[in-house]
Amino acid sequence: MSGDKRNARSERTRDAIREACRKMLASGEGEITVSSVAARAGIHRKTFYLHYGCIEDLYEDLVNQVASEYAAEVGELGIPYDYRDLSRVLFGFFTR
Helix, strand or coil: CCHHHHHHHHHHHHHHHHHHHHHHHHHCCCCCCHHHHHHHHCCCHHHHHHHCCCHHHHHHHHHHHHHHHHHHHHHCCCCCCCHHHHHHHHHHHHHC
16 A cells, blocks of 8 residues: 555544544533544544544644634734624634
8 A cells, every 4th residue: 555545544534533522522422532532433442542642632633723723714814803804703613
């Protein structure tokens, strides 16, 4: 298998892990564990550990991803920011 295919598969797996955790957080599920995230993502728990050292690493990755997505949306606004546009982006971003 070529490196590109492995990288694409690895990225799909990381995306599935992040999406599973995001959905669990959004639904207000109880305790979120490596096992519960892995089950929701449709992977084995050991596969989780190929991508993250622990659940806290996943949380850190999610926070960084959300911050980057928000920064990208804010970056599309003209400078100086109009507070109404900034508020629209903020509330639109967090209600999706």
